[in-house]
Amino acid sequence: MEKPALRRFRKAVFGQTADGKTAHLFTLTNAHGMVVKVSDFGGIITSIRVPDRNNQPGDVVLGFDSLSRYLSGQPYLGALLGRYGSFIGNGRFSIDGKDYPLATNAGTNHLHGGRSGFDKKLWQAEEVRSGKKEAVLRLTYTSADGEEGFPGRLDCRVTYTLTDQNELRIDYEARTDQKTHVNLTHHNYFDLSAGKNPTILSHEIWINADHYVVMDPKMVPTGELREVKNTPLDFTKATAIGSRIDQLPGAYDHNYQLNRSPGHAIQLAATAYEPGSGRYLAVFTTEPGLELATANWLNGTLRGKENRIYAKQSGFLLYPQHLPDSPNQPTFPSTLLKPGEVYHQTTIYQFSVKSARVNR
Known part of the structure; x- marks a missing residue:
């Protein structure tokens, strides 16, 4: 008897948005059960x-089972961030001498797209069929000129591809009709123990970075890139998150400048290994920066999937992006997008298992 064909792509109603529109949940499956x-x-x-x-x-990411829980206020769990992930200092930037004040939602700063960023928009969705045996979802959204203070109409396309190599590939594209700044990314909270451990402190992290971005007390970059050597921020060798976290006043919430080799568009940026389960995550990206954060702001008030309470440090974030406040930092790689250009960013989350500790 032949095995039934694998259903790689499914669509279901997820709930109603605040303005009564229907949101959907898409399930992507590969041949290995991912x-x-x-x-x-x-x-x-x-x-x-x-x-x-x-x-x-x-399940190795934090989240909720219903749309209503995402709508009731939460710290960007699993969200697509834009137009600008991370901080823009003092909520403003200038292009060609013209000042653009942005929505401020983190003190005086602009954070993760503002008060109503891309994480709060209903995107157009479609299944993409190709000759490969892959599950592919494409989302599109047009951000109007002036949305959250950003200049230019921005046409965005984000494509999620699940491969049979246990890779989730996310491709971001954007086009504009005016000069503007763009920095798209995803804000996934990982726990490779899948809830077996109360915190992620035993995870061993490696980051391909010799420098990190120095921030002032208002979370605005000073412009300095400081060496990680001989600091608790040094993950150039795989190290347990909890081994030095007490040496930091606020635990981990830092942006790294990745080491990049010329001639290679997408490169290995970081890895994470959870000894109990053997799960191993490798993060590849085209981006110049990477954020490591240990969900220090979770306080046990959120209850997620399978009724799990999300307490402090119950997840970690490793998300590639441009460096924070790049529009105001001339020495950082530019995030300026011009008419006729195509913004493109690719991140791959590759999952596997290891039998023992991985040393890099």
Whole structure:
């Protein structure tokens, strides 16, 4: 008897937005049992299920089972961030001598797209069929000129591809009709133990970076890139998150400038390994920076999937992006997009299992 054909792509109603529109949840599946769920509301990745070393599946990202929980206020769990992920200092930048004040939603700063960023928009969704045996979801959204203070109409396309190599590839594209700044990324909270451990402190992290971005007390970059050597921020060798976290006044919430080799568009940026499950995550990106954060702001008031309480440091973030406040930092790689150009960013989350500690 023949096995039934694998359903790689499914669509279901996820809930109603505040203005009564219907949001959907798309389930992507590959031949090895990896499952990724993405909503057209905010491009949110609600779930990633991958096997451990005993081939037992587990959900390795924090999130909720219903749209209503995402709408009720939460710290960007699994969200697609834009137009600008991370901080823009003092909520403003200038282009060709013209000043653009932005929506401020983090003190005096602009954060993750403002008060109503891309994570709060309902995107147009479609399944993309190709000759490859892959599940592909494409989301599109047009950001109007002046939205959250940004100049120019911005046409965005984000494509999620689940491969049979247990890779989730996210391709971001954008085009504008005026000069503007763009920095798109995803804000996934990982826990490779799939909830077996109360915190992520035992995860071993490696980051391909010799320098990090120095921030002032208002979370605005000073413009300095400081060496990680001989500091708790040094992950150039795989190190448990919890081994030095007490040496930092606010735990980890830092942006790194990645080491990049000329001639290679997409490169390995970071890895994470969870000893108990054997799950191993490799992050590849085209971007110049990477944020490491240990969800220090979670305080046990959020209850997520399978009724799990999300307490402090119950997830970690490794998301590639341009450096924070790049529009106001002339020495940082530019985020300026001009008419006729195409913004493109690719990030790959590759999952596997290892039998023992990985040393780099």
